[in-house]
Amino acid sequence: MSALFEPFTLRDVTIPNRVWMAPMCQYSAAPEGPESGAPTDWHFAHYAARAAGGTGLIVVEATAVSPQGRISPYDLGLWNDTQTEALRRITRFLTAQGTVPAIQLAHAGRKASTERPWKGGAPVGPEGHGWLPVAPSPLPFDERHPVPDELTVDQIKEIVGEFAAAARRALAAGFEIVEIHGAHGYLINEFLSPHSNHRTDTYGGSHENRTRFALEVVDAVREVWPDDKPLFFRISATEWLENAGWTPDDTVRFAGELHAHGVDLLDVSTGGNAAGVRIPTQPGYQVPFAARVRKETPMPVAAVGLITEAEQAEKILANGEADAVLLGRELLRNPSWARHAARELGGEVHVPDQYHRSV
Template identity: 45%
Template sequence: GLWNDDQAAAWTRIVDFIHASTDAKLAIQLAHAGRKGSTKKSWEGDNQPLPSGGWQTLAPSPEPWDLSHPLPREMTRADMDQVRDDFVAATKRALTCGFDMVELHCAHGYLLSSFITPVSNKRTDAFGGSLENRLRFPLEVFSAMRAVWPADKPMSVRLSATDWVGEDGVTPDETVKIAEAFKAAGADLIDVSAGQTTPAARPVYGRMFQTPFSDQVRNTLGCATMAVGNIYEPDHVNSILAAGRADLVALARPHLADPNWTLRAAAELKYRGAKVPLQYKAGFQQLARNLERAAEMGELKV
């Protein structure tokens, strides 16, 4: 997290070390869990409510994630002011820590996402109903963050391009309008994900299954996008970029499974310009040689 100064001090040590040791750039994603909060760690029970010691969750409407979750409290204007100010404070800390980019999480059914989608936003005031109203608070938060984040540092927003419930929720076409609004508010990059906004979702999975949404946003609006979702092979990444379907590609689970995924991909593609930490260079070089030899052996006619 980044909601207090002790966390900021810990992040600063990490950011400073990485900047001093590598050419890598670091981004931090800021989020509020909303009605999906007060749950166990993902590895203890994914999206499972805490049996004890939980807290009162907040949401645009008193609609629980599902019947196993506690009833969230409908946010008041004072709640919105507090949440907005907390996001701004976290953004300022991110700047102090030295992060190169900040992303606002408005996807996957968390607080700001639950304002955007009609499946969870049942308000009848200025923050519910029409798309303009449902976007009002998320855009307010984004604009407040953008005001304290330097213009020469990129800022992105993550969106769920579809709720996977048809016309009853956010659709890909509506997401183009949502992305356009964030672009106008100063977003440099639209991180295009999908779903996880309602248990009623019926997603269609497959490799690179969310990339078409990035493609649509990028090539309709002419804005930079990031593709994400079941992208796990180097050829997936290269094909997405080469086809102009995204400007960046996010790979999370592949790096959890193999922290050296990117270096391994460089070796497989015979790219020798990868920035390898000196302490790991011998291993990278051996991997590259072994892959080349394996390819040569595969071409032998026996």
Template identity: 65%
Template structure:
């Protein structure tokens, strides 16, 4: 990984390459790989949702590139929970065996293997982004979608089936079962995907949750599913290993005081963080958006960092910042200023799998590559 002791004369060791410990797990640095869907699994048949050579090479390259924690793309806890028919899943033994190979590869390269578990809710059964991303009808290999309320995500999208309380408990059980499989497959970090307008986020936001039962209406009711899933995953995950939660800190909708139908807000995120921390969540992965298709978002460099900083300042909960973090000095400044405990890199790691090694050089630490790559030093 990175030798932080080997700094240039007069330089302070970069915080970006300080280890961080969550529970008993030490992650070797704070430059982490964000979950990014590849939409490359088999869409049907016995290999549905199963990782294969594409996923192995993609993830292993970023681990060899020096990322301290690698989080897999959103991995569906059930077949109907996939965003697209080409998504990864973890609901059967075949998938579990393939994921075990991934965790082994990541560990071999010195990274901590992590997995993001999710359910797409009303945004499920869509096409791959490079083919337009529109809904895929059941006749074309898609499936009926579900959500907290019968509200379509956007024009042209199907109206979801409103989940019953019994079906909600089935979703909670699916998350727990997938977490158990992930643990057996060798993963050391589990992340619950509660962001970007997928099922958990749909329940959180009054923009998409118009229920009047115990899972809708008040803030306490709307966060109920998130807390139940956190409890269910935490119950099967070892006490000495961390569980993370990804949240969209805001829906980016106009926030009118007193009108809860406007959407999820940064204030809500701070309140949720306190509850999640009390339920055993160890770090909040702070993103934004995804629940309202025409929300106005201007993605400037580090535009989501203030949300992470606020959670950290007001709750004391560890946070990771994500979004337009591309420069090593920018990442270092986020950490040294106390805005976050780690940074998550997405598109930048697609452009440059070895970004952490390059960042180490720029910040004055010495990259320690695999022996096979020593000629590059």
């Protein structure tokens, strides 16, 4: 059997194959009003198409734990009942197609309050439904971004509670897996990295202090998330800074700590916390970081980053470099990628009755 189409079980959840959809923001929710942060028909059609295409696991895009935690005013959120109810429509459909529904919980930190990418992605103020971002330290992401407010210890504790509350709502909305977003320069990543965390209290300085907030979030979410359901964590394994910032060695060390705190899989990405760095992108360029974590720790991993071909994905798994692959842009281009890959590799995926004539 193709390794790409073998089931994968974590705790009591079995994912039917190793073709997973990476979280990708759609920036398509209402920016304000009673429907703010709730998924729309666009979100339903977007995720439903990939489930009908045979994707084994779909990680719903970065979903903010508070209004202040959104990347843009148009992000999804999970801080009220309206959002919870609207997400149930998506999880019901995904589950009916045999796809495991997951959701990424996030806080954007100093990279919050920006315009949609196709509108330029620049920071927005109150005139654009925006707000002043918060961060571990009063350091802007780049020259375009405002200086964020430095979080107090009480505010940090409040955000930890917001992650836990969002996890409870994710369970009520029908999700089987929660992923904590600790990558790409958003709030948790900002705390992890000495590049963005210049605090001198118990949340800054040493590795132990810089990882404290992330582990508090993990513990708070794990406490309310059922023992039979998996918890993922997404990390930027490197910031692509020469001998600076958060490093691959830090990632390996932290992966073991996350595993000890109840994280079941590390979603390994890179970059996003340092502006203007050169990233040597090429097919599978982030896979070696996932492979190292898998080799040196007990943590299962998913690899991501310019994985586009069925044989390429199969080789990553067959070589033991990852336990699953997360596809991003390729699934935007081809919602039925999993079905096409199964045909190429001799695997099997769920095909809706209505699509059987296409097999």
